[in-house]
Amino acid sequence: MTTAKVGIIMGSQSDWATMKEAADILADLNIACDVQIVSAHRTPDRLWTYGKTAVDRGLHVIIAGAGGAAHLPGMMASKTRLPVIGVPVQTKALSGVDSLYSIVQMPRGFPVATMAIGAAGAANAGLMAAGILALSDADLAERLEAWRAALTDSIPEVPGDD
Numbered sequence: 001m002t003t004a005k006v007g008i009i010m011g012s013q014s015d016w017a018t019m020k021e022a023a024d025i026l027a028d029l030n031i032a033c034d035v036q037i038v039s040a041h042r043t044p045d046r047l048w049t050y051g052k053t054a055v056d057r058g059l060h061v062i063i064a065g066a067g068g069a070a071h072l073p074g075m076m077a078s079k080t081r082l083p084v085i086g087v088p089v090q091t092k093a094l095s096g097v098d099s100l101y102s103i104v105q106m107p108r109g110f111p112v113a114t115m116a117i118g119a120a121g122a123a124n125a126g127l128m129a130a131g132i133l134a135l136s137d138a139d140l141a142e143r144l145e146a147w148r149a150a151l152t153d154s155i156p157e158v159p160g161d162d
């Protein structure tokens with residue numbers, strides 16, 4: 001049993017620069033996460049075991065990022081009832097539209113909550129996971145409210161010089 005309630009998985013080490021944005025948000029909010037490389041294509045047995053044991057290991061939500069033929073989030077959603085938040089990683093060839101389309105069009109019955117392409121999508125995945133956990137964690141709900149208020153306060157009313 002892990003103490004982490006959020007699992008972050010990604011198809012490759014090369015996705016970490018993007019997926020770290022989700023991990024950073026969770027760290028800001030003092031939420032423990034378990035980070036692993038899992039690929040539907042390259043490590044299918046690892047994906048199978050991860051999905052099969054996710055609930056018993058104490059995870060409540062999974063953030064899954066992948067690029068290109070990004071089947072990882074959908075395959076994970078097929079294997080576990082836990083909510084899966086998908087992050088389309090930006091690609092060179094097709095700018096991440098390939099990743100987005102691979103993740104977002106799930107068949108009825110096995111949803112993936114799909115974020116925007118790239119780093120902002122990964123950060124929002126962290127916030128989405130936090131929002132889900134905050135439903136049953138009053139302290140976290142307070143921290144999330146404070147995080148959001150701080151962001152709002154940081155937005156200037158008029159543009160300055162860059």
Ligand SMILES: Nc1c(C(=O)O)ncn1[C@@H]1O[C@H](COP(=O)(O)O)[C@@H](O)[C@H]1O
Binds near residue numbers: 039065
């Ligand atoms: N889309 C997937 C999956 C999967 O969906 O299972 N496994 C790896 N990949 C993606 O391949 C891209 C290139 O990977 P490499 O940089 O390792 O060649 C990465 O963005 C990864 O997410």
